[in-house]
Amino acid sequence: MINSPLVFAATCDLSGQVRGKAYPVSEREGRAKKGIGWVPTNSLITCFDTIAPSPFGALGDLVIVPDEKAEIEVELEKGKPAERLALGDIRNLDGTAWGLCPRSILQDALDRLDRAAGLQVNAAFEHEFQMPDLELQPGEAFNYGAFTHHRVFGEALVAAMEAGGIEPDTFLKEYGARQFEVTNAPALGKKAADWAVLLRELTKRLARTMGHHASFVPIIDPDGVGNGVHVHISFLDQNDDPATYDADHPYGMSATTGSFIAGILKYLDSFLALTAPSDISYLRLTPHRWSAAYNNLGYHDREASVRICPITAKDEKKRAKQYNFEFRAADAAASPYLVMAALVHAGAQGIEDNLPMPNVTQEDLSELPESELHARGYVRLPQTLSEALDRFEANETVRSWFDPQFSEVYLALKRAEIDHVKDMSDLEKCALYSKVY
Secondary structure, three states: OOOOOEEEEEEEOOOOOEEEEEEEHHHHHHHHHHOEEEOHHHHHEOOOOOEOOOOOOOOOOEEEEEEEEEEEEEOOOOOOOOEEEEEEEEEOOOOOEOOOOHHHHHHHHHHHHHHHHOOEEEEEEEEEEEOOOOOOOOOOOOOHHHHHHOHHHHHHHHHHHHHOOOOEEEEEEOOOOOEEEEEEOOEEOHHHHHHHHHHHHHHHHHHHHOOOOOEOOOEOOOOOOEOOEEEEEEEEOOOOOEOOEOOOOOOOEOHHHHHHHHHHHHHHHHHHHHHOOOOOHHHHOOOOOOOOOEOOEEEOOOOOOEEEOOOOOOOHHHHHHHOOEEEOOOOOOOOHHHHHHHHHHHHHHHHHOOOOOOOEEOOOHHHOOHHHHHHOOOOEOOOOHHHHHHHHHHOHHHHOOOOOOHHHHHHHHHHHHHHHHOOOOHHHHHHHHHHHO
């Protein structure tokens, strides 16, 4: 069959969906300058393809301008069309950044951190996903036999990552039923979020070529385990030297790192709607699910919202390079750009306000009485998306991090999503979301 190869220019939008338009490969150079047409109300499309009440209506025009640094061309099967995907920025017709463009929102946050502390963010998104149509076998958690059974998929996925310029790290059969984890090496700034988007899409497309459905849904079974997105963060200074670690601190944090994490913890309950943005996200964010339920910094604690990660190096220079912390209250219903932007803005706020280093926990906070939690400055995170949205709406500081119209649009979008599933059981919601993500 005749064909003219197409490139799909895309944004990972406010609902975490990768949307856009395709154009012929022969037009790549021109499209990198003029972009491809887009409209403001597209940002009000929910993950269920309904349209939330829009302040834009039928008015307005924008363009998605693809970024050649965020483009992949990966041949998953011999003789079949390659995956050609170019992530880009949503711009106004005069070329300026549109205020609701997720990728531009992230760049604004990164620029703020640079101004506040002269730091670059080095980050990696750790993904869990499930393939619900696989045959369920007992004894598969972290099992070598289970890995070998799915070796073809794992090795093909790593090959696809390499072909797409994403540096692979690990692949494993995770604890949950039909659950896997894939990680990549850290990358600087926007590239970390770009890689997160591209990796999800490659995983889904590869699974489909093998006759399976890969779902990054936050939780697929209310009684089962969830699928988190854990964001590992460290800093480099302007000379590209590590700037996260301080050997003199009991837990290794530099003063700037401490203030950055303090900002995350202070504002977490008010930006959680951006990092855990689905109705079912809150089934996962409960105690004893190895996720996050409180605004605490834990030492090697997989139930803390922010975790100080283990390092193995003995040499201090290597320890400084390895040292990182991990944000655990996120999932793949969120646009990676918004997740990272929220974290960087919160951290920059903490640095600008000179917040003191947070205390480090090594205990189960769910066993403490509410009075003690309050006295120590810990709060239970929102337990529904509605509650999370209300806290976001009420926090003027958090809303000030974004374009003035962002809050209005995001709240409308997410409340429309809640309304769409309001009459469903948790099991029905999970089944629906698993098809979307």
